[in-house]
Amino acid sequence: MGRVVLFDMSSQDPERAASFYSSVFGWKIAEPNWGYHPVSTGDESRPGINGGISKGPHDFAHGIRIQIEVDDMDEALRKSVEAGAQIVRDKMDFGDFYLCYLVDSVGNGIGLIQNK
Structure with missing residues (x-):
């Protein structure tokens, strides 16, 4: 979850x-x-x-976006796109974690984070 x-x-x-x-x-x-x-x-x-x-x-430019922790970012990205999301920033490596940004199927900005 x-x-x-x-x-x-x-x-x-x-x-x-x-x-x-x-x-x-x-x-x-x-x-x-x-x-x-x-x-x-x-x-x-x-x-x-x-x-x-x-x-x-x-x-x-302005607003609040939640970050959702996932176990497998690649799988979460695949499922998100299949469900209608658009990738805004693909998987980025920040040393201890991966991060990406999406717009969900109804237009909300969200982030996904996966700890290494």
């Missing part, structure tokens, strides 16, 4: 977005890595997910 493990928030002004969510909701925003500001939304004793804020690319 694919579990939602984090969120990505895209903005054309990620520093401003980070400041907003930090000051309004108390989110802990870490220093950026690859332009991605890791976000902690609370302690691990309560349900919830963490995520990140980054500058949105041309194909996802």
